[in-house]
Amino acid sequence: MLGEPLLEALAEAAEEFLTGVIDAVADIVPAVKPQAACYERLGVSGVAVLRRLIRYAHERDLLVILDAKRNDIQSTAEAYADAYLGQVEAPGAAGAGEAWPVDALTINPYLGSDGVLPFIERAEKFDRGVFVLVRTSNPSSVELQNLLVSAGEEDSWTIADGVARKVDIWGETSVGRCGYSSVGAVLGATFPDEARRFRRLMQRAYFLVPGVGTQGGNVEQLASFFGSDGLGAIVASSRSLIYAYREPRWAGLPFQEATRSATQLLREGVERARAEAANA
Amino acid sequence: MLGEPLLEALAEAAEEFLTGVIDAVADIVPAVKPQAACYERLGVSGVAVLRRLIRYAHERDLLVILDAKRNDIQSTAEAYADAYLGQVEAPGAAGAGEAWPVDALTINPYLGSDGVLPFIERAEKFDRGVFVLVRTSNPSSVELQNLLVSAGEEDSWTIADGVARKVDIWGETSVGRCGYSSVGAVLGATFPDEARRFRRLMQRAYFLVPGVGTQGGNVEQLASFFGSDGLGAIVASSRSLIYAYREPRWAGLPFQEATRSATQLLREGVERARAEAANA
Numbered sequence: 245m246l247g248e249p250l251l252e253a254l255a256e257a258a259e260e261f262l263t264g265v266i267d268a269v270a271d272i273v274p275a276v277k278p279q280a281a282c283y284e285r286l287g288v289s290g291v292a293v294l295r296r297l298i299r300y301a302h303e304r305d306l307l308v309i310l311d312a313k314r315n316d317i318q319s320t321a322e323a324y325a326d327a328y329l330g331q332v333e334a335p336g337a338a339g340a341g342e343a344w345p346v347d348a349l350t351i352n353p354y355l356g357s358d359g360v361l362p363f364i365e366r367a368e369k370f371d372r373g374v375f376v377l378v379r380t381s382n383p384s385s386v387e388l389q390n391l392l393v394s395a396g397e398e399d400s401w402t403i404a405d406g407v408a409r410k411v412d413i414w415g416e417t418s419v420g421r422c423g424y425s426s427v428g429a430v431l432g433a434t435f436p437d438e439a440r441r442f443r444r445l446m447q448r449a450y451f452l453v454p455g456v457g458t459q460g461g462n463v464e465q466l467a468s469f470f471g472s473d474g475l476g477a478i479v480a481s482s483r484s485l486i487y488a489y490r491e492p493r494w495a496g497l498p499f500q501e502a503t504r505s506a507t508q509l510l511r512e513g514v515e516r517a518r519a520e521a522a523n524a
Numbered sequence: 525m526l527g528e529p530l531l532e533a534l535a536e537a538a539e540e541f542l543t544g545v546i547d548a549v550a551d552i553v554p555a556v557k558p559q560a561a562c563y564e565r566l567g568v569s570g571v572a573v574l575r576r577l578i579r580y581a582h583e584r585d586l587l588v589i590l591d592a593k594r595n596d597i598q599s600t601a602e603a604y605a606d607a608y609l610g611q612v613e614a615p616g617a618a619g620a621g622e623a624w625p626v627d628a629l630t631i632n633p634y635l636g637s638d639g640v641l642p643f644i645e646r647a648e649k650f651d652r653g654v655f656v657l658v659r660t661s662n663p664s665s666v667e668l669q670n671l672l673v674s675a676g677e678e679d680s681w682t683i684a685d686g687v688a689r690k691v692d693i694w695g696e697t698s699v700g701r702c703g704y705s706s707v708g709a710v711l712g713a714t715f716p717d718e719a720r721r722f723r724r725l726m727q728r729a730y731f732l733v734p735g736v737g738t739q740g741g742n743v744e745q746l747a748s749f750f751g752s753d754g755l756g757a758i759v760a761s762s763r764s765l766i767y768a769y770r771e772p773r774w775a776g777l778p779f780q781e782a783t784r785s786a787t788q789l790l791r792e793g794v795e796r797a798r799a800e801a802a803n804a
Binding site: 247250254285286287288314315318321323324326327342356357382383389391394406 | 527528530531533534559561562564565566567568570571572575591593594595596597598599600601603604606607608611612614617619620621622623624632633634635636637638639657660661662663664665666667668669671672673674680683686687690739763
């Protein structure tokens with residue numbers, strides 16, 4: 245048990261800090277995107293904090309997109325989907341339990357359709373969403389995702405393009421009144437040159453666009469992630485917002501004011517990008 | 525909170541059942557492979573059970589391979605690696621905490637090297653291991669993993685082959701005295717015809733081979749997963765062992781006896797495969 249009190253203390257501190265972050269931005273953002281790993285590293289205490297923060301964000305009328313990149317074979321994908329997008333029933337028991345009920349979940353496509361469809365089924369049934377990793381924001385995403393597939397003469401496309409085509413098909417049956425489906429795609433803000441091609445390949449997919457800020461994505465290059473309706477993308481930024489108080493620019497501000505100021509600035513950039521997309 | 529008592533009751537039942545499974549097989553298997561999703565679907569109570577079962581398996585001298593298929597960009601992969609293969613420290617605090625300390629973890633390669641190396645670094649530092657998904661056991665694994673990559677004239681290979689080559693390189697620096705490294709590969713028992721090629725591509729990798737039993741993998745076709753030393757593979761079977769009491773073959777036996785009998789039978793098959801590989 246050596247060190248378990250340390251994890252509990254860290255989890256307690258994280259909960260206080262992140263509750264403060266939610267309070268600082270709840271009226272100027274539509275959603276929060278917790279990163280599962282940051283809670284898992286603090287053990288059972290950490291994931292208990294995640295559970296409470298999901299509830300707290302919902303009380304503040306925020307959507308919760310859990311960045312957990314889950315993936316597995318069909319029977320196991322069903323268990324993950326129950327955990328995050330659906331509910332758990334037991335034979336003979338009244339009611340159902342919800343483990344970590346979030347509004348959307350990121351998932352990894354390496355296992356193919358049968359590992360993806362259970363998530364999509366739960367999303368459709370319970371009015372949630374999924375974001376499939378297509379082109380991630382990290383430098384080495386090129387290694388696998390950008391490999392060229394030869395599909396006969398004159399036809400070649402990258403793995404990421406192939407996944408994008410699948411996302412488009414997987415979303416066919418869940419298009420809502422704004423024209424977007426329950427099946428979205430993760431596209432790193434660090435690859436703005438590719439956004440237009442992906443927008444064409446996945447016209448009904450919402451894009452989750454991480455990587456602005458600390459990872460190097462530029463807020464002035466976001467327009468091509470949006471559709472011509474000025475919709476279709478959620479720009480996610482984590483470290484550069486929650487740790488804004490460490491930036492020289494916001495030096496001396498209490499952490500909540502620093503986070504709110506940085507979030508406001510990003511929001512203005514996103515609004516410019518939306519307007520640019522709508523006027524293009 | 526509706527339904528949370530249901531999850532707690534299910535978690536309690538799971539703990540009793542799975543403790544019984546461990547007791548039934550602890551002296552005839554080297555390792556257990558819990559599936560993270562099955563605990564996550566039972567919420568905080570569920571992952572608390574996982575934490576206790578890891579401890580219990582270690583007390584029974586079993587290795588624990590956590591099947592969690594984690595993956596993310598570098599900074600987040602570090603957090604996952606700390607959670608499962610390393611430890612968590614805090615500035616100024618004495619000691620370190622271990623969230624879910626397992627002996628090996630399955631990981632997904634879709635994000636490329638920078639999302640994989642933090643896991644390998646922790647594995648090397650703390651004497652643990654990773655198993656990288658190469659060719660998974662599910663039917664649709666062909667969709668992405670079997671795509672042919674064109675790498676110039678006359679050279680083409682599948683995505684799974686490409687990942688296998690990476691696994692071989694990633695394992696170079698951690699080869700132990702039996703000739704195997706800390707970096708293993710997941711290869712489904714459902715594709716025995718490909719095992720020989722993968723063995724050639726990854727001579728120093730331990731293979732984690734799931735899919736025997738319920739998923740259709742045949743115990744009589746396992747020899748080519750092993751090296752000529754009769755080592756190099758861990759055959760994993762879950763549902764067909766823990767639910768053995770449901771099989772007509774073991775009808776009427778208490779669940780622990782059914783599980784033990786099924787495990788013993790699988791073990792004999794694995795021993796035949798090892799002998800066949802060593803005599804080939």
